[in-house]
Amino acid sequence: MKKVSVQIAFFTLLMFTVACAEQKEGNQSAESSSTENSHSPSAISTPSADILTADERSGMTPDQVIALLDEGNKRFTEGDLTDRDYIAQAKSTAAGQYPMAVVLGCLDSRVPPELIFDRGIGDLFVGRVAGNFENRDMVGSMEFGTKVAGAKVIVVIGHTECGAVKGACDGVELGNLTGTLQNLDAAIARVDSVEGERSSKNKAFVQAVAEANVHQTMEDILAQSEVIREMVKKGDVKIVGGMYDLTTGRVTWLK
Numbered sequence: 001m002k003k004v005s006v007q008i009a010f011f012t013l014l015m016f017t018v019a020c021a022e023q024k025e026g027n028q029s030a031e032s033s034s035t036e037n038s039h040s041p042s043a044i045s046t047p048s049a050d051i052l053t054a055d056e057r058s059g060m061t062p063d064q065v066i067a068l069l070d071e072g073n074k075r076f077t078e079g080d081l082t083d084r085d086y087i088a089q090a091k092s093t094a095a096g097q098y099p100m101a102v103v104l105g106c107l108d109s110r111v112p113p114e115l116i117f118d119r120g121i122g123d124l125f126v127g128r129v130a131g132n133f134e135n136r137d138m139v140g141s142m143e144f145g146t147k148v149a150g151a152k153v154i155v156v157i158g159h160t161e162c163g164a165v166k167g168a169c170d171g172v173e174l175g176n177l178t179g180t181l182q183n184l185d186a187a188i189a190r191v192d193s194v195e196g197e198r199s200s201k202n203k204a205f206v207q208a209v210a211e212a213n214v215h216q217t218m219e220d221i222l223a224q225s226e227v228i229r230e231m232v233k234k235g236d237v238k239i240v241g242g243m244y245d246l247t248t249g250r251v252t253w254l255k
């Protein structure tokens with residue numbers, strides 16, 4: 001009788017040990033699977049909450065800013081955009097901003113400056129108008145962005161297949177748009193070497209006008225702003241022009 005009791009006790013102990021081992025193994029696999037989950041591809045890369053600080057920007061030259069924009073555009077074309085924590089960036093920049101550049105671009109929905117240069121909140125001042133031309137308000141904003149707020153580069157960005165350029169080439173008239181498009185007349189007048197029709201039907205002409213418009217706008221900014229002229233003269237600020245290709249996503253810097 002005693003022997004049977006001992007056997008039962010031993011069996012019970014054995015079963016208990018096995019049960020504990022199984023449970024432990026189960027816990028481990030649960031732990032390892034939760035560990036695996038926390039290291040799943042979506043969680044491995046923590047979105048960047050980095051923002052530009054005053055020190056970082058003051059250490060940049062205009063050429064370095066242009067290089068950063070070019071590298072960002074390359075990442076955009078390669079589908080390698082930086083994963084950003086925008087709300088964290090919004091909170092971090094709420095007390096102050098130190099953007100590296102002022103970008104003047106077209107209204108066109110397909111040319112969003114922050115995306116095509118892979119930049120986050122607080123990195124760029126952006127002004128947009130159909131046809132990316134300058135006027136007093138835009139240049140005043142650029143003076144604020146550079147002289148007051150410290151941006152190192154002014155970027156004028158045109159793009160392929162620009163509807164505003166096409167409309168200007170065709171002399172489109174519609175409400176206030178008529179006057180808006182007339183801001184591109186000087187660019188149209190600059191183009192005299194393209195063969196064929198001087199209308200939106202001629203793709204080479206439209207592209208030449210879009211590029212001429214970037215050059216014209218860069219010259220107009222300098223002509224209109226003594227403040228910007230002085231900063232450019234000192235080397236504190238650079239003005240660059242670029243053309244964005246709607247199909248490839250690439251920005252080609254104009255000479």
Ligand SMILES: [Zn+2]
Nearest residue numbers: 106108162163
């Ligand atoms: Zn456009």
